[in-house]
Amino acid sequence: MMGICGVSLPLFIVIYVIAQGLPAINWDFFTSEPAGGLSGDGGISSVIITTLWLVGATLVVTVPLGIGAAIYLAEYARDTWRTEIVRRGVELLAGIPSIVFGLFGLAIFVQVFDLGLSIISGSLTLACLLLPFMIRSTEEAMRSVPRSHREASLALGATRWQMVRSVVLPSALPGIITGIILCAGGAVAESACLYVVMGGSAEMPGTPLDGGRSLAVHIFYLINETNALDKAMATGAVLMVFVLVLNIATRFLSWQYRARVGGKK
């Protein structure tokens, strides 16, 4: 009984938000800027642009860093206590609350690096936050490549890097892409650290050095500072569609991936 109740919860939340949000969604909603301040008027055009900037810039930092670190952990590092420490460290880093990353980002990126309350500061903070997830999913994908493939490649005289590049990475690609999509989803969903490091301006960002608010942060401002519950719900519906699309994409990829790996056995 409880099980069924728990399982139907996500369905309820998704349908509730989308149903409540739909009435306020129209073409104007997507093309006009929010009024900002204590007024809930206007749409979400600048918010969507900020979110896209944010996701793009975050991925540019996280993806190479995460894949590189994962390649080292999965392929080069021998299983010593040092590798173990790195792996445990990454595992623990994944649990640190977003708001603590926000404090860190505020001190390092906003103040020390002098990037100001900006999209770039937000992206770098998000990159730190999402890095462990990127490393973990890439490493898992690489470890699921059968040992025999690696040995065959090495036996043909390939160096380790040749093996990684031409055997391991292509096989692990769907898993790695899943990781990238999960990171994009994380960047879209995250709010606490961005609330602290991005300034929350409602205006259209000209460059990534301007401040702004992502969809998630915009919802927070609408709920806590205005009475525009309908606009908040509409923004929530847009956000949920983003998240759902990303979620379905990962499911589809991992399903395809499993079918392929399963077929090889």
Added chain:
Amino acid sequence: MHISRHFVDRVVKHIMLALATLSLLILVLIALYIFREAWPAFKELGLSVFDDKWYPSREAYGIMTMIVGTIVSTTLALFFAVPLSIGCALFLAEVAPPQVAQVARPAVELLVGIPSVVYGMVGVVFLSPIIADISGQGSGSSVLAAGIVLAIMILPTVTSISEDGLRAVPRAYKDASLALGATRWQTIWHVLLPAARSSIVAAVILGLGRAIGETMAMMMVIGNSPQFPHSIFDSARTLTGNIAAEIAHATGLHADVLWACGALLFIMVLGLNTLGILAYRGKIGLPWSRGKSAKGRVS
């Protein structure tokens, strides 16, 4: 010019090592920085940081009310989440036919992907009015609303780890119990749950670690006023909410104390996660989970 492929191999290895080290460095840097920034607060205020008066404008920086807010809301969350998640896990691992479980599992996992502000928003729009009706006071922003919202947010974490634990219980245990004439419910209650106990405990600890760090949804539904909640219908403020609400305009000692809140969160979450991960792997026998986990026994 010809570059030896073995040279390339060595260069790449060092680049990858540098990237891996950089990732670890971020963790170390965060830890160091937080404690460096929080230190002045402890040096200046000593133990009076833990006072219960929070009036930054009058230079009273006691964070006890926020600690209580965090503890009360997460405890309430566990109160709702633990039975619900174990129910879910039992449903997925034991009761549901495989086809149903296959559809239901991604549905539960979807809860992880829903942004925390969406939970907060649904809490404000849907839950708070109901609570306001029941309690007959205020807007319904309360520790009760916070507890319920948090419970739903940690549901997938606790469910999936508990389910792993239940699945790891050797089949022979279940068969033996059923062969002795126990009903399915008796088997679940007397055999499966005790055998999976350490995984379930680990699941709850990890869920707690997640609940403590939640910020935005809490700021939306808990009312965010720095006071002791005297009943579950009262408003309160969490450590996370305190940082988010005030860091933008805090300077000097005020900012230091907010960093101290961050340091406290960092210690609590790191401690809980370490404990949870160790318990999950069966490396430590928690006092109430008798020795090794079912997982350990299988392998």
